[in-house]
Amino acid sequence: MPAETDLKTYHEFTDMQKALVDLYTDPSSKTYKNKVQSYIAAGYYVGTPPEGQEDDGRGYRAARQYAHKIFILPHIKAEVEKRLEANREAINMAIPDIVDKLSTISEANLMDYMVQQECRCPHCDGDISSLVQEYQFDIERMRNDGYGIILKKMKPTRYGTEFEFHDPIATMDRLMKHYGGYKLSDAGADLSVFDELVIAARKK
Numbered sequence: 001m002p003a004e005t006d007l008k009t010y011h012e013f014t015d016m017q018k019a020l021v022d023l024y025t026d027p028s029s030k031t032y033k034n035k036v037q038s039y040i041a042a043g044y045y046v047g048t049p050p051e052g053q054e055d056d057g058r059g060y061r062a063a064r065q066y067a068h069k070i071f072i073l074p075h076i077k078a079e080v081e082k083r084l085e086a087n088r089e090a091i092n093m094a095i096p097d098i099v100d101k102l103s104t105i106s107e108a109n110l111m112d113y114m115v116q117q118e119c120r121c122p123h124c125d126g127d128i129s130s131l132v133q134e135y136q137f138d139i140e141r142m143r144n145d146g147y148g149i150i151l152k153k154m155k156p157t158r159y160g161t162e163f164e165f166h167d168p169i170a171t172m173d174r175l176m177k178h179y180g181g182y183k184l185s186d187a188g189a190d191l192s193v194f195d196e197l198v199i200a201a202r203k204k
Contacts, residue, residue, distance in 0.1 A: 016044060110165065115138050
């Protein structure tokens with residue numbers, strides 16, 4: 001590869017080259033780290049079969065070859081590697097916070113915040129002497145203990161208050177996708193960064 005000072009800078013790239021690099025290296029991009037899809041989304045030519053003919057995949061195979069040729073251009077390769085390294089550094093900075101959140105959520109037990117109270121039976125035709133036991137959640141104590149974000153919504157119903165809580169696993173899944181935590185870890189052994197986080201959380 002030529003010396004770094006001899007390479008084109010990002011501002012000297014063509015518009016499609018800039019788009020290609022942006023789409024490939026942005027973790028929020030739908031084509032993140034997918035060379036062919038980034039190539040297509042950036043606006044490069046992709047052959048299509050003549051009208052009326054079935055697509056035999058030749059256009060996609062050609063796009064894959066052309067995408068490879070563009071990605072190995074020295075200035076493209078250098079810019080991509082620089083950005084992916086910056087992403088890795090950002091992931092490493094975020095991992096401790098993710099571990100802490102994962103540990104906190106994994107420790108939350110909704111049963112600890114369930115309280116029992118007496119209330120009038122909604123099915124007893126106004127018989128005020130008929131009391132039943134209803135279970136509620138102590139939301140104020142949940143908030144004080146740092147678990148308030150788990151509550152998604154609550155609403156009164158004729159049968160009592162209905163509570164809905166966020167799925168902690170789905171929440172962590174979004175965080176992991178955002179920070180690239182599902183990539184293979186440097187430790188190898190078929191472990192993802194997510195696997196390492198789970199192991200670390202269990203050790204806390």
